[in-house]
Amino acid sequence: MTWLRPRPYPLRLTELPFSPPLVQAPMEGVTNFQVRNAFARLGGVGLLTTEFVRVSSGALTEKVMRRHVLKTPGVPLAVQIMGNEPDFMAESARVAAACGADVVDVNLGCPTKRALKGNVGAAMLRDPELCHRVLAAMREQVPGLFSAKIRAGFEETEHVFAIADAIRASGVDFLTVHPRRRKDGFREGTCDWRIIGLLAEKLDLPVIGNGDVWCASDARRMMQETGCAAVMIGRGAMRNPFIFRQSAALLRGEEPEKPDLVALLAWYRQLAAECLEAFGGHEGGTLARLKEALVYLSASVRDGIPWRSAMVRSTRLEECFGHLERLLAERPMEDFDLCAERAPWAKNPGGPDCSE
Ligand SMILES: Cc1cc2nc3c(=O)[nH]c(=O)nc-3n(C[C@H](O)[C@H](O)[C@H](O)COP(=O)(O)O)c2cc1C
Numbered sequence: 263m264t265w266l267r268p269r270p271y272p273l274r275l276t277e278l279p280f281s282p283p284l285v286q287a288p289m290e291g292v293t294n295f296q297v298r299n300a301f302a303r304l305g306g307v308g309l310l311t312t313e314f315v316r317v318s319s320g321a322l323t324e325k326v327m328r329r330h331v332l333k334t335p336g337v338p339l340a341v342q343i344m345g346n347e348p349d350f351m352a353e354s355a356r357v358a359a360a361c362g363a364d365v366v367d368v369n370l371g372c373p374t375k376r377a378l379k380g381n382v383g384a385a386m387l388r389d390p391e392l393c394h395r396v397l398a399a400m401r402e403q404v405p406g407l408f409s410a411k412i413r414a415g416f417e418e419t420e421h422v423f424a425i426a427d428a429i430r431a432s433g434v435d436f437l438t439v440h441p442r443r444r445k446d447g448f449r450e451g452t453c454d455w456r457i458i459g460l461l462a463e464k465l466d467l468p469v470i471g472n473g474d475v476w477c478a479s480d481a482r483r484m485m486q487e488t489g490c491a492a493v494m495i496g497r498g499a500m501r502n503p504f505i506f507r508q509s510a511a512l513l514r515g516e517e518p519e520k521p522d523l524v525a526l527l528a529w530y531r532q533l534a535a536e537c538l539e540a541f542g543g544h545e546g547g548t549l550a551r552l553k554e555a556l557v558y559l560s561a562s563v564r565d566g567i568p569w570r571s572a573m574v575r576s577t578r579l580e581e582c583f584g585h586l587e588r589l590l591a592e593r594p595m596e597d598f599d600l601c602a603e604r605a606p607w608a609k610n611p612g613g614p615d616c617s618e
Pocket of ligand 1: 289292314369370440473474475495
């Protein structure tokens, strides 16, 4: 299928307008404002992203959008929206940009059953024409940067090229690619970086590569192997909050810092303090957030499952921090996969999967 080339908006980008070329991945229920701030504090992130905001029975109002467009000083914010109705999506995109989103991004990758039922997210990859209609309508309403995040097709990866053409023709400024199919979820199948490379070569757009970057050397390798313009990191950042900083150093040709466990504890303390403030002092909500972040961290600890099982049973914030302090004090540094190179024992990195 060929698409008419739209008028330029305002110009085709040849490179990404942010640096370092490292992007925090949107993660529903995980990358809230406090987590984004926490990553930004450590440095190395070029672009922060909200989790998806669902557009279903009408366009999002300014009041609703303002709850999502929470900006961290000094780092641009992409606001991601998910839906399939062109008018609602176009108006929501306009509102997001008007509320201060530095980038408006469209979710064309959510693999969940709920997204499939609503024919949104990755389900839209079955229909390049629908993707084009929705994105072209949005493009008209976004004066600034506009992007899309896709998977490597719905059932079969060969469809990804038709989709990418349709999306490019709708006038996006850049495209993020997670090279798994819808049916692969986040763990199954191969996260085939060659697809990122093929799209980066074929499209006259900057492509952001995403998927299975677990340490800084993976980020550098993804850029070298695929020619992508930037790397987006999700679970890898939750299991190693230093990853952006380490990756930025590696990309500058510098020696990345070794992980600092005292700084790591302070990072979780500050994250919890910000959550506590945001939740009006509500300990339960803060504890839930902290446990979630620490479950990811446990995936970077050698034989971390018994520790994780004990930690998640904490009923108070200080009890949870007690588990963390003991872990950091008692285990040798070699038991933490937090360096720029993957630890030799960390064969199957990962974290909790996206729930359906
Ligand atoms: C818990 C969870 C929630 C996610 N939520 C979103 C989302 O809201 N929007 C989106 O585009 N992708 C979402 N993703 C996908 C991630 O952005 C990313 O593409 C995926 O985790 C692969 O990257 P990684 O290997 O660096 O984690 C989510 C993934 C997880 C694990």
